[in-house]
Amino acid sequence: MDNILFWLGFYLAMLVISTIIGYSKGNVVAGALLGYVLGPVGVVLLLFSKDRRMLPCPDCGCKIHRDSYLCPQCKQKVFKRLK
Numbered sequence: 451m452d453n454i455l456f457w458l459g460f461y462l463a464m465l466v467i468s469t470i471i472g473y474s475k476g477n478v479v480a481g482a483l484l485g486y487v488l489g490p491v492g493v494v495l496l497l498f499s500k501d502r503r504m505l506p507c508p509d510c511g512c513k514i515h516r517d518s519y520l521c522p523q524c525k526q527k528v529f530k531r532l533k
Contacts, residue, residue, distance in 0.1 A: 460489070461486060461489060464485045464486065464489045464490060464492065464493060465482060465485045465486045466485075467485060467493055468481045468482060468484055468485020468486070468492050468493050468496055469481050469482045469485060471485075471493065471496045471497060472484075472485075472496055475496065475499060475500075475501045475502060475503070476501060476502035476503035477496075477499070477502050480496075480499075481496055484496055502516075503515060503516055504516070507521040507523070507524060507526070507528055508526075508528060509521065509524050509526045509528070510523050510524040510526075512524075514528065
């Protein structure tokens with residue numbers, strides 16, 4: 451019984467950790483699935499995945515939020531061109 455509780459707790463912890471990482475990178479569903487199915491391997495994969503909330507500006511290449519209207523560096527309108 452203790453063995454089952456250990457593994458249940460372990461995979462629940464991996465689910466919570468990977469969901470938090472997925473939320474911070476803008477990909478909650480993939481975070482929850484990878485963490486629960488793959489455990490620690492899924493957490494490592496999420497740590498090395500790209501941030502889906504930040505995209506490069508088409509003019510200057512600096513990272514901006516995907517919902518931005520203006521690039522903070524080059525001040526060009528980018529909202530319509532990122533989608």
